[in-house]
Structure formats: C-alpha cells, structure tokens
Amino acid sequence: xxxxxxxxxxxxxxxxxxxxxxPQKPANSADLEAxxxxxxxxxxxxRSTQADFQWETYQRAIDEVDDVQTGTIYYxxxxxxxxxxxxxxxxxxxADKMKEEPKYVLFKNGKIQMFLLKANQVTEKDLGKNxxxxxxxxxxxxxxxxxxxxxxFDVTYVGAEKIDGVATAHLSLAPxxxxxxxxxxxxxxWIDLDKGVSKxxxxxxxxxxxxxxxxxxxxxxxxxxxxEVFKLRTNSKTQFVSPTG
Numbered sequence: 001x002x003x004x005x006x007x008x009x010x011x012x013x014x015x016x017x018x019x020x021x022x023p024q025k026p027a028n029s030a031d032l033e034a035x036x037x038x039x040x041x042x043x044x045x046x047r048s049t050q051a052d053f054q055w056e057t058y059q060r061a062i063d064e065v066d067d068v069q070t071g072t073i074y075y076x077x078x079x080x081x082x083x084x085x086x087x088x089x090x091x092x093x094x095a096d097k098m099k100e101e102p103k104y105v106l107f108k109n110g111k112i113q114m115f116l117l118k119a120n121q122v123t124e125k126d127l128g129k130n131x132x133x134x135x136x137x138x139x140x141x142x143x144x145x146x147x148x149x150x151x152x153f154d155v156t157y158v159g160a161e162k163i164d165g166v167a168t169a170h171l172s173l174a175p176x177x178x179x180x181x182x183x184x185x186x187x188x189x190w191i192d193l194d195k196g197v198s199k200x201x202x203x204x205x206x207x208x209x210x211x212x213x214x215x216x217x218x219x220x221x222x223x224x225x226x227x228e229v230f231k232l233r234t235n236s237k238t239q240f241v242s243p244t245g
Contacts, residue, residue: 007151007223015140017178029157031157031169032155032156032157032169032171034169035146035157035169035171035191035193036146036147036149036150036155037146038146038191038193038196039141039144039145039146039149039191040145040146040147040194041196042049042093042143042195042196042197042220043143043144043145043146043148044145046077046143046220046221047076047077047198047219047221048074048075048076048220048221048222048224048225049074049076049142049143049219049220049221050072050073050074050075050079050218050219050222050225051072051073051215051216051217051218051219052070052071052072052073052199052215052216052217053069053070053071053072053073053086053214053215053216054069054070054213054214055067055068055069055070055211055212055213055214056068056211056212056213056214057209057210057211058209058210058211059209060207060208060209060213061209065158068084068090069088069090070088070089070090071086071087071088071089071090072086072087072089072132073085073086073087073120074086074087074225074230075138075139075142075143076225076227076230077143081109082107082135082138082139082143083103083106083107083108084104084106084107084108084138085102085104085105085107085229085230086105086106087102087104088102088103088105089102093188094182101116101117101118101119102118103115103116103117104117106230106231106232106234107134107138109231110126110127110128110131111125111126111127112124112125112127112134113125113232115232115233115234115238119239120234120235120237120238120239121239121240121241122232122234122238122239122240122241122243124240124241124242125242125243130136133180136148136152140187140189140197140198141189141191141197141201142147142197142198151174152175152176152177152180153173153174153175153176154173154174154176155171155172155173156171156172156173156174157169157170157171158170158171158172158188161190163190163199163200164199164216165192166192166199167192167193167194168190168191168192168193168200169190169191169193170188170189170190170233171188171189171190171191172186172187172188173186173187173188173189174186176242181206182206183205184203184204184205185204185206186204187201187202187203187204188201188202188204189201192218194225195218196217196219196220197218197220198213199214199215199218200212200213200214200215201213236238
C-alpha cells in the first residue's frame with residue numbers, strides 16, 4: 001500500500017518531470033496571478049474531469065525510469081466531496097508483458113481502494129485523519145483553486161512552456177508543511193492555460209526520485225461520467241484486505 005499511496009498522493013492523486021525551463025520569476029508576478037485566477041475560475045465551476053494518463057517512476061540510484069503505467073483517470077465533485085477513479089490498463093514496462101494486469105484505484109467516502117482484477121482482490125484503507133491532506137493532493141491541478149494552492153505551498157512561476165503543442169504555465173511548489181517536505185521536497189505543475197487543469201505533474205522526493213504524470217485527451221465538465229465508473233466491479237468471491245504497516 002506504501003507504493004499505492006505514493007502513486008496517488010502524487011495525484012494521483014494523488015502526483016513528475018524534468019524539462020529545461022525559462023528563468024524563474026517572483027512568486028507575485030502578473031503571470032502567476034493570471035494562472036491562479038484561471039484555476040480559481042475553473043474550480044468554481046468544476047464538476048468533472050477525465051483524461052488519459054501515463055505515470056512514470058524515476059529512480060535516481062539507477063538513473064532510469066523503472067516503471068510505466070497507463071490508463072484513464074476520472075474526477076468528479078458530488079456536493080463538497082471529490083471522488084476519483086484510475087483505471088490502470090498497463091502496469092509495468094512495455095517489454096514486461098507479465099506485469100500487464102488491469103487494476104482500479106478508487107477514492108471515495110474517505111477511503112482508498114485498489115482492485116486487482118485478475119487476483120480478484122481489493123486492498124483498502126480508510127484515510128481517517130489523513131483524508132484532508134490526501135484530498136489536497138488529489139485535486140492538485142484538477143479542480144483545486146489557486147487560492148487553496150497558495151495556502152499549502154510557496155508557489156513560483158517558472159515560465160511558459162508548450163507540452164505536446166499545448167500552451168502551459170510551469171509552476172514550482174514548495175510545501176509549507178515539514179511533514180510533507182519529508183515526502184515531497186518539490187512539486188511541479190504544468191497548467192493548461194486554456195482548460196485551467198494539469199497537463200503534467202512531477203513529484204520529487206528528498207532522495208531525487210520522482211513520479212511524472214502526463215495527461216492527454218483532457219475533458220473538463222464534459223458529458224456526465226456514469227456512476228458505474230466510480231464503483232469497483234467486485235463479486236462474492238472478491239477478497240478484501242487491509243495494508244500492513
């Protein structure tokens with residue numbers, strides 16, 4: 001479950017990249033204010049988002065990406081609650097066909113669950129007092145406001161960049177909480193300037209490892225996402241377990 005938490009609390013979530021960027025500008029620049037206002041406007045009207053993703057894990061010790069996962073992620077707001085479902089269709093390097101096991105990661109009602117389809121097993125954890133912190137990362141760049149972003153992070157505008165032909169604003173986030181800095185010393189967001197949501201995210205830990213998320217075919221407030229998407233297709237034989245440690 002430790003690996004799952006890292007995956008989502010980055011994202012995913014829970015959230016990952018190294019590109020050459022423009023010189024840094026002061027955090028109170030007009031460019032930053034414009035991006036944050038765009039995020040505020042999107043957050044105010046946010047209902048749902050879905051996107052295809054590619055998640056990459058980089059290990060500094062071996063200086064290479066050692067894990068790649070692809071699939072589709074869904075977010076929706078129901079009242080004051082945020083729900084998320086990630087459908088991971090390929091888990092592991094493309095050359096390793098044995099690791100291509102479909103799995104589903106669901107955050108709903110303060111609980112996170114991972115369903116391994118072939119094993120017919122659900123690993124679940126009630127986040128309890130950690131729910132609010134998890135939700136902060138869950139909506140990071142997907143329905144979270146610029147105002148809330150500044151409450152949790154020191155935000156720096158790095159520069160304007162094009163990602164896959166999409167105009168984005170590269171923001172660098174330094175967590176204000178020491179406990180968070182122990183997990184992620186820096187988080188980078190590339191905000192789609194048209195949609196006001198994340199095009200890319202990069203979560204960097206103190207050891208220099210990172211997880212990079214790349215999003216494509218992003219749909220904000222599109223057609224209603226069916227309720228079935230936010231349900232695990234378990235059956236009477238499904239085994240439910242809790243993580244240890």
